[in-house]
Amino acid sequence: MGQMIVHQKELIRINTPKNCIEYSTNDGRIWHKRANASSSMGSLQDLADNGKEILLTTSKGLFYSTNKGSSWHKRS
Template sequence: MGQMIVHQREVIRINTSKNCIEYSTNDGRSWHHRANASSSMGNLQDLADNGKEILLTTTKGLFYSTNKGVSWHKRS
């Protein structure tokens, strides 16, 4: 896992200073905000591309997104 992945032609990263998800469509030359971590997620740690979904490890568990990180759901 890492703090930056390529998923469906976007570069997606964790911005640790803002505890949020950002994305780039131009190979990282500019970044745009995608989602904030909610209080139930804790601090964002690592990302992984799992095919049709993105996995996110946080201090409060494992989360997944099927919409490029716009929304996150806790994996049971």
């Protein structure tokens, strides 16, 4: 896994200092914040695209998103 992925024609990355998810639609020239990590998520670590969803590993477990990282749900 990595801290930046390509998902549905967007670059999506973890901004580690800000502990948030950002996206770019212009090959990384400009980045926009998509979601902040909640306290229940802990620190963001890695991203992976598995087709229908994005996976995110954090210091508090595995989370998934089906809406390009706008919201996250803990994988049980």
